[in-house]
Amino acid sequence: MTRYDAVFFDLGGVVVELKSIREGYALFVERLTEEYDLPEDALDRWKSALGAHFKGREGTEYRTAREGYRKATTALFDGSPPPEAEWRAMLEAASDETTRPEPGAVEAVRGVAELGVHVGVVSDIDTAEAHDLLDRFGIEGHVDAVTTSEAVGHTKPDARMYEDALAKWGGDAADGVMVGDRYDHDVAGAVDAGLDAIAYGPDAYGPKATHEIADMREVPGVVRGE
Template identity: 30%
Template structure:
């Protein structure tokens, strides 16, 4: 009895915020601090996991479907609560967050190793794509941060009219890349949006968990995009 050979990997797909570019926690810690309550950037980043847990629990609860707009409200409340910010300040913080983000995206920190990983993947011959839930600015942000040159396709939910976890956004990426779902891998930072969306499209997915705090779901996790796939001859990328 012969086993069916697995198709060759041809492309790697990435979420944008929290995967390629990260929140500016230093700036947010300053913005959300008050007299007598100084926030620490790393503590604020760790607290953000509570927001991810809230969004996962909301989207994975029966009857909540794929209404991500409501889910992001759960995300912000969960995050602020874990950060020790009083509920009466939530609206003020949300307003300030939105104002800064509209002016220049808050997912603006490209962390060490990201460029090197993308360069290695690109040099190895893989097609690369971004699949992001955003407000129409992802391509411009990717250009501004020096990331766009690595990508063959950049999919922004606002522009294509469908958002993760709807598998159709992944299908758009596959069509534009000219590959099948079994020829790609994807990574993102929110299980219910990124991983479940990719899996619904038949795509193998990894979950970014940079601080090893994503404890409420059982799924293969990676610390950095370089772990998404091992490149032959390189011991520094991946663990496949």
């Protein structure tokens, strides 16, 4: 018997190391700069345009990263970028080189799956990117269902994200737990939806957290009730 019948993982900052994502952005812009002789502040300009894209949303409305990358790259070329297929291939190649899992995350997902419980993903991410990351880390086959903000149209802590994940599972929220690295979005949002929450790292710790961990390898033990 396990303490929980379902475990839902966030991706960014939980399964995927956020620093490695940022490194991919920097490598992409560095290569663009070398190829097209862009100004030295190209990375700052690119990140500023991408940030403006996400900040421009209303409430929990989701704006895709795919469109954000398009806006940010277009801004570097004053509205006339190279063919999209060309620069997207450069972006994907840079991401492939830099993207890393959080320490212990792959082991945690596989360990939870071996317990025979439902394994889900609930993440503010584009759907194709979510599946690409899971496949890259060799854990897509260990995940039963994926809920993304692109598919739902909203970001956490919007209840619709958790409702979608719970519907795909078909179980009782009280028997499930969410693993997240952000207090308001992952921990409080999950608890408000009826789930328990495993807070990973200090940015997730808080009064609504059911469990607090510093290492992803602790997750299977929590699920077992240890």
